[in-house]
Amino acid sequence: MDRLPKIALPVVFIAILAIILISKSAITIGSGEAGVLYKTFGGGVVTDEPPLGEGFHIVAPWNKVYVYEVRQQEVFEKMNVLSSNGLDIKLDGSAWFQPKYAELGKLHQEKGEDYVQRVLLPTIRSAARSVVGRYTPEQLYSSKRDAIQAEIFEETKRIVDDEYIQLNEFLVRDVTLPPTIKDAIERKLKQEQESLEYEFRLVTAEKEAEKVRIEAQGKADANRILSASLTDKILKDKGIDATLELSKSPNSKVVVVGSGGDGLPLILGNN
Template sequence: MNNNRQLDLKFPKGGFMVVLLAVITIIAFSKSTETIKSGQAGVLYKTFGGGVVTDEPSLGEGFHIVAPWNKVFVYEVRQQEIFEKMQVLSSNGLEIQLEASAWFQPQSENLGLLHKEKGENYISRVIQPAIRSAARSVVGRYTPEQLYSSKRDVIQEEIFVETKKILDKQHIQLNEVLVRDVTLPATIKSAIERKLKQEQESLEYEFRLVTAQKEAEKQIIEAKGKADANKILSASLTDKILRDKGIEATMKLSESPNSKVVIIGSGNSGMPIILGNQ
């Protein structure tokens, strides 16, 4: 009798059911909530309602109540980056090692379609194959020399454009493709460097020739200008002008305190004859 009273004190009538219901409620509540962190979005899967929800916006950041029989798949929707190191062939069949990276993010408005069609492994299923395919297509148009020197920026832009065409149809937003390194076979690289050096030396030599030619032309023009000026001056100097200039110079000399000037008649040219010493 005492034992029964003790049991009654420990477990009031209906107490076990209350505890059980409380536990069930806590578990159900925890299974019915989803917290989406910053930079993420959720795709709702309705077990009894048609599967993946594609005709409604994805679940945004914050706290959400979800029926316990449904499920939420969480995706990173911020910009992400992947690195690719691949072997590709140039236009003449030489093997080139290309290192590139891509900046991308899922299209938030189509996140449900991305999950339904591609799944959570969409990076390896879609993005990586797209970049590799575009890189092989683009690099195959150029020679190793173009890849090594002048066409790096052009190649990068073309890979971006071709990759974006593919990913836009796969519900993925491509922001940028960066070609980080192009590695050629050592022998090809050395040959290209020698050729570039020779071309640079040739350009420098041509520049010196052009500079020398221009300098020679300048001197010819200056000499011709002086000759033409002297010719014009000679033509303008008549006997009368020369005689007047001579008389003017003689008068200035006669006024000099350091000179004794004697003028005797005139010379054959009509100019005065000047005798004297200092």
Template sequence: MDSYNQFKMNNKIPKVTLPLVVIGIVFLVILFKSTVTIGSGEAGVLYKTLGGGVVTNEPPMGEGFHFVAPWNSVFVYEVRQQSLEEKMQVLSSNGLEIKLDASTWFQPKYADLGKLHKEKGEEYIERLLKPAVRSAARAVVGRYSPEQLYASKREAIQKEILEETQVLLKNQYVQVNEILVRDVSLPTTIKDAIERKLRQEQESLEYEFRLTKATKEAERQKIEAEGKARANTILSQSLTDKVLKEKGIQATVELSKSSNAKVIVIGSGEEGMPIILGNN
């Protein structure tokens, strides 16, 4: 028994060691609570529990390692450009349901991150951004007919939705950089009707083109025929007997100069023109 008691006494933790262990643990907890690491593309909003709440009059905490008082908190936000994918059902100008598939590129305004956290909270995308985009899309699409939406108005729609959204989010601490309309889906019956109408318009334009071309060709042939007729009339009026006789003499002279074998009978014929007999 004496040996056992002696062993217990030799291995007993000194009384001074226990408080040191407790103090060390408390220190580690405080140290852990007093540091925060903010990642790449992020920023932190400081909340002072004993000092007025959310800090809005100072720049956000940047990337890296920071010490904060253990009774304070840091709320981390992504400040890089982000993308919000939205599928919406909106109405056209004539009340038809249109399905719109769009992407919104946005980011919180860095300098106003404290105000965004204080006034809108961490759920600002659901509370603020989505309703603004949907409202802008409804307003813009409602100005157009299905034919316009289907044919050639996508770029105009994108621009107008962006402008409407930026107006709605003015002074709301969120920056909307771009809105891309990926797809505009119409009801099948409306889409088929529009495609038929477009085909008919194309066929009509093609027919008008062929008709115009044929009309121009007929006009060209008429002008050409009239030109030839006038030329023949002028030529007939200018060809007198003397002119013809002179032309005949010139032709005879030229033929006589040819090296080919020939027989020339002078003064033959009704008009006294030469007759040339020969072979090549």
């Protein structure tokens, strides 16, 4: 009975120590996350093995795990850039991105947990300034927004691909021009629209006039051909046929063949 307390004390101590070690060693990686293992006595950041995936992991208490979100994320950026003619333009954009899963260890080792601020955003700003500087304010305001968006995406992607970042999309949210420039562009666009509408009406009227001319010419050509084909003999034959048809009517009449002034049959009587 005297030995029990002496035995129980070390057991309790070992149990408590085990609980502490397990609590320090247990790591849970959440959904959409991955862990980079840092081995204090084993060469530092592990880059030659896949990162720790979602779920429960036991890690030696002297090691560390850095958790990263690996699902697609979005970052917003407001930028002041210059157009091709030196005007100040405000550009609002957002990027869809995620760290490259297989290279998460290298990203942590070379760029760190704040890689968005260190790498992604500076690259987006540089690409936006380079791309916007090729266009005029009129192009930025109207027809070239999709082209600008695509070019910023391509230039940013080309750089961050080598920095262990996967860029999925870049979106231009808004382009703000100086008020005076914006008003001038809107007036110009309105005038161009009115000019296009006027040209359309002119073209439509010209097509209608051409249609009328073609129809009139067709009728004139048809009448000319018909007149050329109606010889005296054909006209007499047509007159004889018409007279004979008329003579068949039930009314009494006298038909004198060849007595007309033009040699056609003469019909006498109408009763």
